[in-house]
Amino acid sequence: MKSIATKAAFAAAMLAGLSACAGNYQQAQTSAPAAAATSIATGPVSTLQGMVQGVPGKLDGITVFKGIPFAAPPVGDLRWELPQRPAPWDGVRMADTWGDSCVQNPAPQRFPVNSATDMPDSPGISEDCLYLNVWTPAETDAEKLPVMVWLYGGAYNEGGGSSPFSQGDQLAAKDVVVVTFNYRVGSLGFMAHPELTAASPHGASGNQALGDSIAALQWIQNNIAAFGGDPDRVTIFGESAGAAMNGGLAGAPPAEGLVHRVISQSGNWMGLNIAPMTAREAAQERSMAAAQENFGTTSLAELRAIPAEEIHAKIPGQGMIIDGFIIPEDLSVAFANGRQLKVDVLNGSNEDEGSFTAAFGPPATLESWNQGEGFRWGDLVEQGRAAYPVSTDEEARAVSTMPFGDNMSWLHRQFAEYQAEIGQNAYHYWFRHDPPYDADRANLGAAHTGEIPYVFNNLCAPRTFPGGSSVEQMCGNPEEEAFADLVSQYWVNFAATGNPNGEGLPHWPQVDELGANEAMILDAGNTGVGPWMGEAKISLYDAMFKARVADPLGIDAE
Numbered sequence: 001m002k003s004i005a006t007k008a009a010f011a012a013a014m015l016a017g018l019s020a021c022a023g024n025y026q027q028a029q030t031s032a033p034a035a036a037a038t039s040i041a042t043g044p045v046s047t048l049q050g051m052v053q054g055v056p057g058k059l060d061g062i063t064v065f066k067g068i069p070f071a072a073p074p075v076g077d078l079r080w081e082l083p084q085r086p087a088p089w090d091g092v093r094m095a096d097t098w099g100d101s102c103v104q105n106p107a108p109q110r111f112p113v114n115s116a117t118d119m120p121d122s123p124g125i126s127e128d129c130l131y132l133n134v135w136t137p138a139e140t141d142a143e144k145l146p147v148m149v150w151l152y153g154g155a156y157n158e159g160g161g162s163s164p165f166s167q168g169d170q171l172a173a174k175d176v177v178v179v180t181f182n183y184r185v186g187s188l189g190f191m192a193h194p195e196l197t198a199a200s201p202h203g204a205s206g207n208q209a210l211g212d213s214i215a216a217l218q219w220i221q222n223n224i225a226a227f228g229g230d231p232d233r234v235t236i237f238g239e240s241a242g243a244a245m246n247g248g249l250a251g252a253p254p255a256e257g258l259v260h261r262v263i264s265q266s267g268n269w270m271g272l273n274i275a276p277m278t279a280r281e282a283a284q285e286r287s288m289a290a291a292q293e294n295f296g297t298t299s300l301a302e303l304r305a306i307p308a309e310e311i312h313a314k315i316p317g318q319g320m321i322i323d324g325f326i327i328p329e330d331l332s333v334a335f336a337n338g339r340q341l342k343v344d345v346l347n348g349s350n351e352d353e354g355s356f357t358a359a360f361g362p363p364a365t366l367e368s369w370n371q372g373e374g375f376r377w378g379d380l381v382e383q384g385r386a387a388y389p390v391s392t393d394e395e396a397r398a399v400s401t402m403p404f405g406d407n408m409s410w411l412h413r414q415f416a417e418y419q420a421e422i423g424q425n426a427y428h429y430w431f432r433h434d435p436p437y438d439a440d441r442a443n444l445g446a447a448h449t450g451e452i453p454y455v456f457n458n459l460c461a462p463r464t465f466p467g468g469s470s471v472e473q474m475c476g477n478p479e480e481e482a483f484a485d486l487v488s489q490y491w492v493n494f495a496a497t498g499n500p501n502g503e504g505l506p507h508w509p510q511v512d513e514l515g516a517n518e519a520m521i522l523d524a525g526n527t528g529v530g531p532w533m534g535e536a537k538i539s540l541y542d543a544m545f546k547a548r549v550a551d552p553l554g555i556d557a558e
Contacts, residue, residue: 037140037141037142038140038141038226039139039140040054040063040136040138040139040140040141040227040228041054041056041063041139043063043092044092045065045141045226045227046226047068047223047226048088048222048223049069049086049087049088049089050088050089050090050091050092050093051091051092051093052065052068052092052093052094052095053092053093053094053095053096054095054096054134054136055094055095055096057135057169057172058167058169059169059170059172059173061137061173062135062136062137062169062172062173063135063136063137064095064133064134064135064136064168064169065095065133065134065136065227066095066096066097066098066099066133066162067095067096067097067098067099067123067131067133068093068095068099068131068132068133068134069086069087069099069130069131070083070086070130070131070132070181070215070216070219071083071084071085071086071130071212071215071216071219072084072085072086072087072130073127073128073129073130074127074128074129074130074184074188074208075127075128076304077304079127079188079304079308080188080191080193080196080205080208080300080304081196081208082208082211082215083130083208083211083212083215086130086219097123098121098122098123098131098133098161098162099123099129099130099131099132099161099162099182100123100124100125100126100128100129100131100182101116101117101122101123101124101125101126101129101159101160101162101182102125102126102127102129102160102182102183102184102185102188102189103125103126103127103129103184103185103186103188103308103309103311103312104116104117104125104154104157104158104159104185104186104312105157105158105312105313106118106125114158115163115164115165115462115463115464116152116154116158116159116160116162116163117158117160119163119164119462121164122160122162123160123162126308127188127308129182129184130181130182130183130184130212130215130216131161131181131182132161132179132180132181132182132216132219133161133162133168133179133180133181134177134178134179134224134227135167135168135169135171135172135177135178135179136172136177136178136227136228136229137172137173137175137176137177137228138177138227138228138229139228140228141225141226141227141228142228143228144225144228144229144230144233145175145176145177145228145229145230146175146176146177146229146230146233146235146492146495146496147176147177147178147179147220147224147229147230147231147233147234147235147495148168148171148176148177148178148179148235148237148491148492148495149178149179149180149181149216149217149220149234149235149236149237150166150168150178150179150180150181150236150237150238150242151183151213151236151237151238151241151242151243151245151246152166152180152238152239152241152242153238153239153240153241153242153243153266153267153449153464154185154240154241154242155240155241156185156186156189156190156209156241156317156319156320157185157186157317158185159185159241159242160182161180161181161182162180163464164458164461164462165452165453165456165458165461165462165463165464166180166452166456166458167180167456167458167461168180168456170456170457170458170488171456171457171488171491171492174457174488174489174492175492175496176492176495176496177224177227177228177229179216179220179224181212181213181216182212183209183210183212183213183216183245184208184209184212185209185312185317186311186312186315186316186317187287187290187311187312187315187316187317187318188208188308188311188312188317189208189209189212189317190206190207190208190209190283190317190318190319190320190321191205191206191208191283191287191315191317191318192205192206192280192283192284192287192318192321192323193205193206193284193287193288193298193300193303194284194288194298195299195300196300197280197284197324200325202324202325203324203325204280204323204324204325204326205280205284205323206280206283206284206318206321206323207248207320207321207323207325207326207327209245209320210245210248210249210252210320210326210327211326213236213245213249213255214249214252214254214255214258214326217234217236217255217258217259218258220234220258221234221257221258232260233260233261233495233496234258234259234260234261235259235260235261235262235263235494235495236249236259236261236262236263237262237263237264237265237455237491237495238263238264238265238267239265239266239267239449239451239452240265240266240267240272240448240449241267241319242265242267243264243265243266243267243268243347244264244267244268244269244270244271244272244319244320245320246262246263246264246267247262247264247267247268247269247270247331247415248269248320248326248327248331249262249341250262250269250340250341250343250345251269251327251331251334251335251339251340251341252326252327252341253328253341254325254326255341256341259341259343260343260344260498261343261344261345261346261494261495261498262343262344262345262346262347263345263346263347263491263494263495264345264347264412264415265347265348265349265451265452265455266348266349266350266353266408266448266449266451267408268347268411268412268414268415269320269327269331269332269335270331270332270411270549271319271320272353272404272408273404273407273408274407274410274411274541274544274545274548274549275548275549276330276332276548276549276552276553277320277321277322277327277330277331277332278318278319278321278322279321279322280321280322280323280324283318283321286316286318287315287316287318290314290315290316291303291315294314294315295310295314330553332549332550332553332555333553333554333555335415335418336418336550336555336556338421338422340418340419340422342422342423342424343419343424344419344424344425344426344494344498345415345416345419345424345425345426345427346426346427346429346490346491346494346500347412347415347416347427347428347429348409348412348428348429348430348431348519348520348522349405349408349409349411349412349430349431350405350430350431350432350446350447350448350450350451351405351430351431351432351445351446352401352405352434352444352445352446352447352448352450353404353405353408353409353447353448354401354402354403354404354405354448355401355444355445355447355448356444356447356448356465356466357401357404358397358400358401359442363397364393364396364397364400365393365396365397366390366391366392366393366395366396368396369390369396369399369400370390373385376403377540377544378544378547378548379547380540380543380544380547383536383539383540383543384540386536386539386540387534387536387537387539387540388402388403388537405448406533406537406541407541407544409430409519409532409533410533410537410538410541410542410545412428413428413511413519413532414545416428416511417511417512420510420511420512425498425499425510426510426511426512427494427500427508427510427511427520428511428514428519428520429508429519429520429521429522430519430520430521430522430532430533431446431450431451431522431523432446432521432522432523432526433446433450433451433454433483433522433523433524434446435450435453435467435469435470435474435480436469436470436473436474436477436480437468437469437470437473438470438472438473441468441470442468444466444467444468447466447467447468447469448466448467449463449464449465449466449467450467450469451487451522452464452467453467453469453474453484454483454484454487454488455487455488455491456488457484457485457487457488458484459471459474459475459476459477459480459481459484460474460475460476479524479525480524482524483524483525483527486505486527487522489502489505490502490505490508490522493505506527506528507528507529508520509529514529516535516538517531517532517533517534517535517538518530518531518532519531519532
């Protein structure tokens, strides 16, 4: 087990590697003389890089600051480097325009369009993209409100901090400071390279996007008090790839002290499925093979000279990996042995996470379901049959999308239980609310991303793929609004105190107070403790984790 001193050394080295030195920032903060409280709405607000002027948000009493740089542009020789300190500026910077989204593919051929790039007010796309946004209800810098920091999903390949569905006015109105930020995606944000690895003092490369996240969190530590936020109450929350990154940050030594609470929605450090994490060496080999095949070179200098859009298009990003520094080991090993950060967690997933996958390929049949048994269950076919009994084509279609979500729900339960074992507050949910869908959209039930409008209390905002619930039927709908108010209040309460419970809300027990087949069910009109996914499924996924992760990695899974 790594000692506390070793973790501290990791953290200190990371901050030095980011060239956003906590010591320098802290010196600048503590050496400044005490001043009278500053009005945030009238501004300007002073940050360590310079002064910024916000603008009125969409709701009365909310001030929003858009497009604040939290790191230097990762261009030229800084492509694929860990983020560097942002340059200072003179005068007052107007924070009224979103920073560009990181390089990604706009307008995919699916519903909906890319919400980070293709909305009427979407920013541009560029490699110069490391910007953040702040929504605050604070009148002055003396208020010390809890801080919620959003990490977007998008399969590690798309997303941005300005997407309409994740804009923070409604959450901020509940007395929190909300921060969204851009991190690099695709192979610009997740690429290991032997030259980067050799040049690193840690012998590491490949998690540039996690480095971006840590740089944003460092900026928050050093500046958020000026916006009325409390740097000692920082909660990261995110969905899908963002949730996976949050799980990664919960086990990342360099994030210690920067994060106090974690909310993961539909993803953890393994990603979306029970599996070991990818090692840097394997990711590096795949990236170099793609570079050689598509560009005829693996030279770092030559790859940096190629337009970023071509790199993104032709070298697949490997996603979060064991890079040897930010993620020093497979996090399943770290969590099983209590080496993760001591942070409170609230996490869970949706009942119909896999419903969107039914559109990929022909409908399942009894024959196709049975033919896939070995691929799905390996040596656990009998347990798989017990968990998912199927005897007809209709039953095959009904269950074919379930394993995607069930194994994800199991992952979240394990995450919560690991945190409870080290004495942290830990809460597990199962989102089962079926929102309304428009007649021309497939009814996907409680789909992947389906909880996001409720978490942000943004029922009137455009949706993100694949949920697709009806804006028209939900915006202004009293029942839907009441449920969104409930869910978002749980999230805000947790950010404020480490406990989601509050006046007028159904009681949410901690995970170690739940029965083995119980979860906190989030469902309009039916929120409360209820049955989880069933003993046969729990037993199956227990066995899958043991066979696929615990035994190969030497983890005691009993």
